[in-house]
Amino acid sequence: MLLLGALDALLFGSSLIAYGVLFLPVCVLTALWVRPGDLLTAPVALPIAFGAGLFPVADGSAGFLGSLMGVFTGLATQAGWLYGGTLIAGVMVLVRRVRWVRSRRRRP
DSSP, X not given: OHHHHHHHHHHSSSOHHHHHHHHHHHHHHHHHHSOGGXXXXXXXXXXXXXXXXXXXXXXXXXXXXXXXXHHHHHHHHTHHHHHHHHHHHHHHXXXXXXXXXXXXXXXX
């Protein structure tokens, strides 16, 4: 997400909408690529990644504190993308977890 945030800053001029749209495929890919043993950690890691990727996109001009304020503002204004992506990943992870548990129970 940090690299996507930097790419968004270069290509789209720090568009928070573009950053949110780019976050959704990352959520889906994370939910699909995580190992079966680590399925429940994916929805926890995604909001952390979203916050880290906001640093290049955030509108902060007064040094570190200005950037930090921009990150908090971005988290507040783009919460819909954050919640939506985390919800998508959470549902996908739960479905994968149920399938994994059922397949382990069927083994002799």
